[in-house]
Amino acid sequence: MTPDLAEAAIKEALGQVTPGADTTAIDADADLRDTLELDSLDFLRFVEILSERTDERIDEDDYPQLATMSSAVKFLAGRASR
Amino acid sequence: MPVLGADMDEGTVLEWMVKPGDEVHKGDVIAVVDTAKSAIEVESFSTGTIEQLVVGVGETVPVGTVLALITEPGGERAKPARAAPAAARTPRELAEPEPTAPAGPAPHPVSPVIRHRAHELGIDLAAVHGTGRAGAVTRADVERAAVALHQVPEQPAAPSPAAPAPRHPRSRPEAEPRAGRARVTPRARRIAAELGVDLAAVTGTGPAGAVREADIRQAAGAGTPAPAAAASAARSAAERNQSMRQAIARLMARSKREIPHYYVTNTADMTQSMSWLHDRNRELEVSQRLVPAALLLKAAALAARQVAELNGYWVDGAFRPAEAVHLGVAISLRGGGLLTPAIHDVASLELGDLMARMRDLVARARSGRLRGSELTDATITVTNLGDQGVESVYGVIYPPQVALVGFGRITERPVAAGGLVGARPVVTTTLAADHRATDGYTGARYLTAMSDLLQRPEEL
Numbered sequence: 001m002t003p004d005l006a007e008a009a010i011k012e013a014l015g016q017v018t019p020g021a022d023t024t025a026i027d028a029d030a031d032l033r034d035t036l037e038l039d040s041l042d043f044l045r046f047v048e049i050l051s052e053r054t055d056e057r058i059d060e061d062d063y064p065q066l067a068t069m070s071s072a073v074k075f076l077a078g079r080a081s082r
Numbered sequence: 083m084p085v086l087g088a089d090m091d092e093g094t095v096l097e098w099m100v101k102p103g104d105e106v107h108k109g110d111v112i113a114v115v116d117t118a119k120s121a122i123e124v125e126s127f128s129t130g131t132i133e134q135l136v137v138g139v140g141e142t143v144p145v146g147t148v149l150a151l152i153t154e155p156g157g158e159r160a161k162p163a164r165a166a167p168a169a170a171r172t173p174r175e176l177a178e179p180e181p182t183a184p185a186g187p188a189p190h191p192v193s194p195v196i197r198h199r200a201h202e203l204g205i206d207l208a209a210v211h212g213t214g215r216a217g218a219v220t221r222a223d224v225e226r227a228a229v230a231l232h233q234v235p236e237q238p239a240a241p242s243p244a245a246p247a248p249r250h251p252r253s254r255p256e257a258e259p260r261a262g263r264a265r266v267t268p269r270a271r272r273i274a275a276e277l278g279v280d281l282a283a284v285t286g287t288g289p290a291g292a293v294r295e296a297d298i299r300q301a302a303g304a305g306t307p308a309p310a311a312a313a314s315a316a317r318s319a320a321e322r323n324q325s326m327r328q329a330i331a332r333l334m335a336r337s338k339r340e341i342p343h344y345y346v347t348n349t350a351d352m353t354q355s356m357s358w359l360h361d362r363n364r365e366l367e368v369s370q371r372l373v374p375a376a377l378l379l380k381a382a383a384l385a386a387r388q389v390a391e392l393n394g395y396w397v398d399g400a401f402r403p404a405e406a407v408h409l410g411v412a413i414s415l416r417g418g419g420l421l422t423p424a425i426h427d428v429a430s431l432e433l434g435d436l437m438a439r440m441r442d443l444v445a446r447a448r449s450g451r452l453r454g455s456e457l458t459d460a461t462i463t464v465t466n467l468g469d470q471g472v473e474s475v476y477g478v479i480y481p482p483q484v485a486l487v488g489f490g491r492i493t494e495r496p497v498a499a500g501g502l503v504g505a506r507p508v509v510t511t512t513l514a515a516d517h518r519a520t521d522g523y524t525g526a527r528y529l530t531a532m533s534d535l536l537q538r539p540e541e542l
Contacts, residue, residue, distance in 0.1 A: 018416065037416075039469035040373040041444055048368040060363045060371070 001054065006076035010069065013049040017042050028070040054079075083137070083147045086115065086122050086457045088481055089333040093117050094142040095149065097271065099201060104132045106152065110197070111453065113149065118329040119421060120322075121450040122457060130154040196220065274298045319417065326419040337478050341396075342517040345476050346525040350533040352492050352507040358539040374492055375466050376437045378509070380542045382487045383407040383428035385532035386462050391520050392485040392513075392528055393461050401484065401519040406430075410460030410480060411440070413447045421447045422480060424460035433542060468492055474510040484516035485528075509536075 001009075011023040018036050026035060033043060047066065051058045056079050058066075065075040083093045097114040106112055111123040112132075133151040137143050196219055200207050212219040274281050274293075284301045286293035355377050363371040386393040386407045394403040408424040415421065423446075425431070425439045446452055462483055467475045468491040477486035490510040497506040511532060513525045535542060 020416065033469075034471075037470075039414075040375055041441055044368065044371060044373055045441070051368050058368065060360060 001077055001079070003073050003077045006054070006073045007069070009050060009053045009076065010072050013046050013053060016049055017046045026069050029068050031067055032069065032072070033067070050076075083115070083143050083145045083149055084124060084127075084454055084458075085145045086117055086124075086454045087119065087329075087333075088336075089119075089329045090117050090145060092142055092144045095137050095139050096121055096275070097139060098135055098150075100132050100135075100150075102132050102134055104207070106130065106132060109455075115454075118325040119419070120326075120447075120452065123451060123453045124149075125454055126152065128152055128154055274301075323418050326415075330419065333480070334478050337481050341479050341481060341484075343479060343514050344517045344522055344525065345512060345514050346522055346529055347474060347476075347510060347512045348526075348529040348533055349495075349508050350511050350536050351497065352509050352536060355536050355539040356492065356507045370434065372433055372437050375468070375489075376433055376440060377536065377539055377542055378466060378489050379409060379411065379425070379428060379440070379464060380431070380433060380436055381532045381535040382462075382464050383409050384535050384542070385528050386485075387429045388531045389524060389528040391524050392515060394484065395461070395482040396484050396516055396519050397482055404461035406461070408459045408461045410463030410483070411443065412463060412465040413444055415448055421452065421457070422460060422463050423447055423452050423456040424458075426455075426459065462487065464489070468509065474512050476512050477514045479514055479516055484519040485525075486514045487532075488512040488514070 011026075014023045014026075014032070014036060015021070017038065021036055023036075026032070032038065032046075036042075038046065043063075047058050047063070050056075050066075054076055056076065062075065066072045086093065093115040095113055096116045098112070099114070100106055100110075100112045106126045107129045108126055110126045112126045113124045115122050115124050130152040133153050135150045137147065137149045143149075197207060200210070200219075207219060210219050210223050212223055271281065274284070279298050279301045281293060281298075284293050284297050287297055352374070356374065359372055359374060359377065384407075386409075390403050391401070393407055394401060396402075406427045407429045408426050409428040410422040410424045412420055412422050423443055425436065425443060428436060431439065443452075443456070460480065460483065462485050463477070463480050464487045465475055465477050466489040468489050470491075472490055473493075474490040475488035477488045479486045488511070490512075492507050492509045494505045495508050496503050497508060499506075511529050513529055515525045515528075
């Protein structure tokens with residue numbers, strides 16, 4: 001998966017979890033949970049949608065890598081190229 | 083008009099899910115009512131046949147007002163559908179003129195699932211020919227009727243919920259369904275309300291001139307809300323925020339005015355719980371995974387069952403224990419405000435089921451589709467602010483409940499154990515309780531019981 005596609009998938013998933021939130025202007029290094037005020041259920045839903053979209057298994061141990069937009073893009077892009 | 087929370091004085095009927103002649107069962111959703119806090123699905127208190135809808139869509143009436151009349155099986159008199167629990171009002175139905183007999187064939191026995199499906203599809207069950215046993219209507223019958231689209235419900239075109247038409251219920255008979263007026267499917271009605279479309283101005287293209295979803299979308303302009311409609315929706319969101327703020331203000335001020343709160347706090351070691359959770363989640367698909375809050379809620383409920391003096395209501399100067407633990411869960415809404423709907427009988431739910439209930443409840447709280455019973459049944463409430471990064475929260479009790487449990491963030495701290503200091507995940511638990519009902523000793527027993535439960539996550 002290219003970084004562009006990964007970013008699009010992440011933003012789409014975030015958009016579904018937080019309807020109405022502006023996902024276009026998220027700082028690449030800002031904590032996603034803080035920025036979008038995601039609680040643990042929201043974050044789980046985010047992971048769920050992202051996993052469905054990208055057809056990647058995302059384990060709990062991978063959650064830290066989904067903390068920011070840049071780390072999440074890196075994580076997904078790295079995954080798919082394996 | 084039922085009391086859907088201690089802070090509710092009046093409500094507005096947004097939508098009727100039933101019409102005269104419909105059979106309803108206890109617990110069926112029969113109407114959607116708007117309160118200061120949100121739109122709420124109102125369930126029927128009894129089983130029988132809807133005789134008359136007394137309060138029309140768009141009308142605002144005080145709690146205790148009769149919304150509809152239901153004839154119970156074998157009964158001759160119509161009964162008010164769900165009077166307010168504490169209502170000491172004169173039943174208005176006695177002054178109402180006798181309703182005319184509902185038209186159409188008598189409904190066949192229909193299961194709740196089928197009825198729900200019929201409602202989704204906008205199908206009038208009374209007009210569906212049943213092919214099941216003893217003429218029962220099956221799911222296939224309903225879906226066939228939907229495909230044919232020849233059975234549009236005999237429902238009057240109701241004013242859009244936005245229409246400012248609060249009338250005295252007594253004037254209702256004049257507003258009874260008029261023959262010849264355009265019929266509207268429930269789905270179309272809902273979409274019209276969402277898009278701010280005036281139903282009276284829409285030309286129906288369905289059978290017998292019925293207004294369908296497509297007609298509404300067309301009237302709204304190529305499927306997108308007109309700017310004016312969007313603006314009015316935004317305004318109503320602002321109004322909603324304000325009315326919710328006021329409702330919270332009233333209730334919380336009452337709580338602090340009437341309830342002598344005492345507080346106890348404890349630190350629970352989460353090492354066992356977190357490690358058990360991690361092992362469990364490792365094997366599971368995302369949709370099946372648990373969050374730590376599920377363990378915390380279950381422990382809170384089991385502890386409330388053990389220390390029953392904290393689970394119930396303070397009414398008329400005395401504590402009334404509740405039979406089961408219906409856990410109120412504080413859910414913050416995007417854009418401000420909060421709701422505290424209950425998850426029923428948490429103490430007897432499997433963790434996986436509890437997790438599913440939590441997810442469902444949060445989604446419905448935020449989309450405004452909670453049920454009346456969920457907003458009135460809580461016996462003790464939990465607030466979990468751990469996700470917001472705070473260490474602890476000292477809550478304000480929801481009257482007439484007598485306790486509120488607070489959880490902070492689960493975080494690693496240096497903990498001394500066996501003479502050694504190590505880093506362990508811990509959570510700060512707090513209890514705010516009503517000193518009229520219990521003393522600090524009881525509160526302490528509760529938090530200790532909860533902490534003990536969290537050390538044995540496999541038993542939760």
